[in-house]
Amino acid sequence: xxxxxxxxxxxxxxxxxxxxxxxxxxxxxxxxxxxxxxxxxxxxxxxxxxxxxxxxxxxxxxxxxxxxxxxxxxxxxxxxxxxxxxxxxxxxxxxxxxxxxxxxxxxxxxxxxxxxxxxxxxxxxxxxxxxxxxxxxxxxxxxxxxxxxxxxxxxxxxxxxxxxxxxxxxxxxxxxxxxxxxxxxxxxxxxxxxxxxxxxxxxxxxxxxxxxxxxxxxxxxx
Amino acid sequence: xxxxxxxxxxxxxxxxxxxxxxxxxxxxxxxxxxxxxxxxxxxxxxxxxxxxxxxxxxxxxxxxxxxxxxxxxxxxxxxxxxxxxxxxxxxxxxxxxxxxxxxxxxxxxxxxxxxxxxxxxxxxxxxxxxxxxxxxxxxxxxxxxxxxxxxxxxxxxxxxxxxxxxxxxxxxxxxxxxxxxxxxxxxxxxxxxxxxxxxxxxxxxxxxxxxxxxxxxxxxxx
Amino acid sequence: xxxxxxxxxxxxxxxxxxxxxxxxxxxxxxxxxxxxxxxxxxxxxxxxxxxxxxxxxxxxxxxxxxxxxxxxxxxxxxxxxxxxxxxxxxxxxxxxxxxxxxxxxxxxxxxxxxxxxxxxxxxxxxxxxxxxxxxxxxxxxxxxxxxxxxxxxxxxxxxxxxxxxxxxxxxxxxxxxxxxxxxxxxxxxxxxxxxxxxxxxxxxxxxxxxxxxxxxxxxxxx
Amino acid sequence: xxxxxxxxxxxxxxxxxxxxxxxxxxxxxxxxxxxxxxxxxxxxxxxxxxxxxxxxxxxxxxxxxxxxxxxxxxxxxxxxxxxxxxxxxxxxxxxxxxxxxxxxxxxxxxxxxxxxxxxxxxxxxxxxxxxxxxxxxxxxxxxxxxxxxxxxxxxxxxxxxxxxxxxxxxxxxxxxxxxxxxxxxxxxxxxxxxxxxxxxxxxxxxxxxxxxxxxxxxxxxx
DNA sequence: CATGAATGAGCTTTCATTCAT
DNA sequence: CATGAATGAAAGCTCATTCAT
Numbered sequence: 001x002x003x004x005x006x007x008x009x010x011x012x013x014x015x016x017x018x019x020x021x022x023x024x025x026x027x028x029x030x031x032x033x034x035x036x037x038x039x040x041x042x043x044x045x046x047x048x049x050x051x052x053x054x055x056x057x058x059x060x061x062x063x064x065x066x067x068x069x070x071x072x073x074x075x076x077x078x079x080x081x082x083x084x085x086x087x088x089x090x091x092x093x094x095x096x097x098x099x100x101x102x103x104x105x106x107x108x109x110x111x112x113x114x115x116x117x118x119x120x121x122x123x124x125x126x127x128x129x130x131x132x133x134x135x136x137x138x139x140x141x142x143x144x145x146x147x148x149x150x151x152x153x154x155x156x157x158x159x160x161x162x163x164x165x166x167x168x169x170x171x172x173x174x175x176x177x178x179x180x181x182x183x184x185x186x187x188x189x190x191x192x193x194x195x196x197x198x199x200x201x202x203x204x205x206x207x208x209x210x211x212x213x214x215x216x217x218x219x220x221x222x
Numbered sequence: 223x224x225x226x227x228x229x230x231x232x233x234x235x236x237x238x239x240x241x242x243x244x245x246x247x248x249x250x251x252x253x254x255x256x257x258x259x260x261x262x263x264x265x266x267x268x269x270x271x272x273x274x275x276x277x278x279x280x281x282x283x284x285x286x287x288x289x290x291x292x293x294x295x296x297x298x299x300x301x302x303x304x305x306x307x308x309x310x311x312x313x314x315x316x317x318x319x320x321x322x323x324x325x326x327x328x329x330x331x332x333x334x335x336x337x338x339x340x341x342x343x344x345x346x347x348x349x350x351x352x353x354x355x356x357x358x359x360x361x362x363x364x365x366x367x368x369x370x371x372x373x374x375x376x377x378x379x380x381x382x383x384x385x386x387x388x389x390x391x392x393x394x395x396x397x398x399x400x401x402x403x404x405x406x407x408x409x410x411x412x413x414x415x416x417x418x419x420x421x422x423x424x425x426x427x428x429x430x431x432x433x434x435x436x437x438x439x440x441x442x443x444x
Numbered sequence: 445x446x447x448x449x450x451x452x453x454x455x456x457x458x459x460x461x462x463x464x465x466x467x468x469x470x471x472x473x474x475x476x477x478x479x480x481x482x483x484x485x486x487x488x489x490x491x492x493x494x495x496x497x498x499x500x501x502x503x504x505x506x507x508x509x510x511x512x513x514x515x516x517x518x519x520x521x522x523x524x525x526x527x528x529x530x531x532x533x534x535x536x537x538x539x540x541x542x543x544x545x546x547x548x549x550x551x552x553x554x555x556x557x558x559x560x561x562x563x564x565x566x567x568x569x570x571x572x573x574x575x576x577x578x579x580x581x582x583x584x585x586x587x588x589x590x591x592x593x594x595x596x597x598x599x600x601x602x603x604x605x606x607x608x609x610x611x612x613x614x615x616x617x618x619x620x621x622x623x624x625x626x627x628x629x630x631x632x633x634x635x636x637x638x639x640x641x642x643x644x645x646x647x648x649x650x651x652x653x654x655x656x657x658x659x660x661x662x663x664x665x666x
Numbered sequence: 667x668x669x670x671x672x673x674x675x676x677x678x679x680x681x682x683x684x685x686x687x688x689x690x691x692x693x694x695x696x697x698x699x700x701x702x703x704x705x706x707x708x709x710x711x712x713x714x715x716x717x718x719x720x721x722x723x724x725x726x727x728x729x730x731x732x733x734x735x736x737x738x739x740x741x742x743x744x745x746x747x748x749x750x751x752x753x754x755x756x757x758x759x760x761x762x763x764x765x766x767x768x769x770x771x772x773x774x775x776x777x778x779x780x781x782x783x784x785x786x787x788x789x790x791x792x793x794x795x796x797x798x799x800x801x802x803x804x805x806x807x808x809x810x811x812x813x814x815x816x817x818x819x820x821x822x823x824x825x826x827x828x829x830x831x832x833x834x835x836x837x838x839x840x841x842x843x844x845x846x847x848x849x850x851x852x853x854x855x856x857x858x859x860x861x862x863x864x865x866x867x868x869x870x871x872x873x874x875x876x877x878x879x880x881x882x883x884x885x886x887x888x
Numbered sequence: 889c890a891t892g893a894a895t896g897a898g899c900t901t902t903c904a905t906t907c908a909t
Numbered sequence: 910c911a912t913g914a915a916t917g918a919a920a921g922c923t924c925a926t927t928c929a930t
Binding site: 268272 | 898899900901902903
């Protein structure tokens with residue numbers, strides 16, 4: 001019932017505007033997007049946009065926050081789905097490299113906002129929150145893997161940083177050098193790199209069930 | 223020298239402007255930097271900047287190209303310094319995480335331009351060239367490591383993508399979440415993650431000479 | 445009225461701007477007139493002018509069109525006033541040479557726009573439309589004169605071209621070589637030249653009523 | 667000897683620049699032509715152009731003067747060629763409507779300068795001088811025609827104004843509404859209109875020698 | 889609440905003109 | 910004399926923001 005366009009709720013209008021900004025921001029970069037573009041996309045007036053957000057920048061901050069929270073939530077869901085760390089990892093990686101369109105769209109906006117964030121504290125704050133959320137979920141996988149003695153016993157915080165680096169770093173490279181067909185390959189690369197980092201030989205794990213895997217000691221323990 | 227009012231060479235003036243843009247761009251982001259800021263920094267007139275570059279964007283393209291080539295050259299030098307793949311890697315990672323100021327400065331501009339590049343072909347082209355240059359040098363390390371049977375035998379192109387992802391991914395995270403004191407730790411993390419990806423146990427390698435290392439077979443072969 | 449701050453109608457604002465441009469354009473030529481001049485004259489802001497017209501040039505195109513249509517309408521009215529071809533002609537010539545201020549103003553802008561029109565299709569298009577409107581009305585006079593056997597029987601299209609040439613050509617010469625007192629003389633010259641072209645001896649016609657004239661056969665028939 | 671490019675003579679350089687301006691001005695209008703364009707066309711440096719002419723406007727004044735004098739000289743030559751007023755007229759009209767390219771080029775620049783001249787005294791002065799030169803030559807034809815009792819006896823000054831109006835007015839109309847094939851027709855129209863104005867029936871004169879014509883009394887005398 | 893006309897600061901870009909060489 | 914690098918005033922245009930309705 002709360003999903004109508006009716007203005008009973010400020011949050012709805014704000015989300016309506018943020019979604020519109022999202023659509024527009026995919027095509028043009030920050031400096032080229034006009035409030036009018038967002039208003040038009042949201043089927044609102046310019047005045048309405050500025051009524052719900054103090055400034056244009058506030059719209060983009062809200063967008064950045066919404067988008068990163070969305071992705072973080074997907075990471076959470078990816079982890080919650082299973083108790084098997086290998087499947088959790090697969091899900092997280094899939095989620096990150098999945099859905100070509102969303103991926104490109106996310107990275108475009110993400111990079112733009114990262115650029116902003118490298119200088120403006122508001123953007124940086126949101127991005128830090130995003131990283132923290134990521135690490136919270138990545139950590140669960142790593143701790144789970146270590147608890148089950150599948151992953152080698154290393155510092156979880158460090159491992160999470162490396163995991164995020166591999167996922168994000170390959171994602172950006174795909175954005176610039178890959179094509180739609182490559183996406184799965186980049187995902188596979190990320191998965192393998194993360195597993196190796198944790199002392200597993202990915203080739204041995206392919207298509208194996210958790211039970212079978214459990215009979216394999218991690219590399220570092222062999 | 224070469225900074226006189228009458229430069230025999232256009233290249234000198236262009237570099238003068240690019241360097242000035244660099245200084246300014248560290249503090250403000252693209253859309254906030256005015257041509258006049260660059261001109262002032264270069265101790266030139268607004269007109270002079272536009273005399274050597276057609277548009278403001280051309281200045282930034284030149285800056286992005288210069289900066290990425292600079293970093294790529296440093297990678298090249300880092301590789302050329304030694305024939306030992308482990309030392310080459312150390313050098314590349316050090317180079318990437320070294321020199322705090324340059325690092326921050328580079329990443330700020332790099333991220334801004336990545337953001338642009340996610341939509342504008344000119345930026346994307348330069349970034350692709352940068353990635354290619356990186357991979358060219360990273361490859362040498364990997365091939366060298368594989369030739370010396372230190373690194374496990376995996377696809378070099380893939381390994382190079384992963385290596386870049388780890389370095390760039392940790393670099394960006396450091397930019398947002400790290401502080402100057404952390405930088406070395408992030409570098410160590412990158413090094414270890416890369417080595418593990420290639421089948422080496424980093425802890426065993428620390429402070430060991432190449433000769434000693436040579437007696438150790440890579441993990442995958444054990 | 446209609447000059448209120450809240451015009452229900454866009455057309456009113458546009459006309460307000462065009463009229464302001466008219467006032468300004470009389471004094472300065474195209475390249476010297478700044479948007480701000482027009483805005484000031486219209487008692488609007490620079491932004492408002494650009495709100496109603498995409499570019500400065502669009503303002504001038506609208507001005508040129510408005511001005512030529514105005515003159516063409518006056519020609520139409522001059523023809524509609526009478527059924528006597530001689531009186532119609534008198535009216536058209538009077539109208540063209542009449543009203544000193546308007547005449548100078550019109551010719552100044554007209555010549556500037558003609559100059560633009562000699563290269564830019566948009567101006568040329570408007571001027572062609574103006575010529576066509578002129579010829580439409582001139583034709584009526586000529587056909588009327590021929591029907592009444594006052595004018596010699598010649599090609600109407602050609603005659604209209606000549607008529608326009610005489611009126612415009614003498615107008616321009618007056619602009620450069622005449623003074624306010626001369627204006628009537630230039631008008632008389634135009635009238636006589638046109639009548640002679642149609643085979644009438646103007647001196648015989650002066651101050652004569654249409655009835656008396658009717659008793660005179662055209663020159664060509666004598 | 668004085669026609670080399672060598673700079674012994676200031677007048678040569680000035681003419682070189684004026685000719686270059688002519689070439690450039692045909693394509694672009696005043697406000698779009700840059701000094702650099704003229705310099706490039708003249709194969710000189712920007713500095714050289716401003717060395718021989720104080721300002722950019724001075725170049726255009728010189729161009730306008732040169733161009734109008736050139737045309738006036740052609741009118742003079744057209745008159746000098748014959749002692750027969752009908753042939754003189756033919757020559758003048760031919761000259762005016764002749765040579766399609768030159769005609770278009772002339773009218774483009776002429777109209778641009780007329781536009782300037784409607785406000786700036788320097789241009790107006792040159793244009794007045796042009797009209798005076800035209801009338802000087804047109805007068806000779808008219809006086810000649812009247813002396814030979816071919817033309818009706820009317821005020822010569824007035825007749826010259828009308829003659830110029832017909833020629834210029836049809837020229838401008840051709841520029842906007844005619845095509846290359848039409849040019850001769852416009853010329854014929856001009857000739858006939860002028861002759862009729864002087865009391866001659868053009869059709870009777872076609873292809874007739876002066877002797878035959880002499881036996882015909884002017885219309886007004888019949 | 890919502891609108892969108894109106895504002896005007898601020899930007900890029902152009903280019904005539906200057907002047908050291 | 911000649912050059913063309915350098916200047917900087919001037920202009921068009923954009924667009925976030927305001928505010929009367």
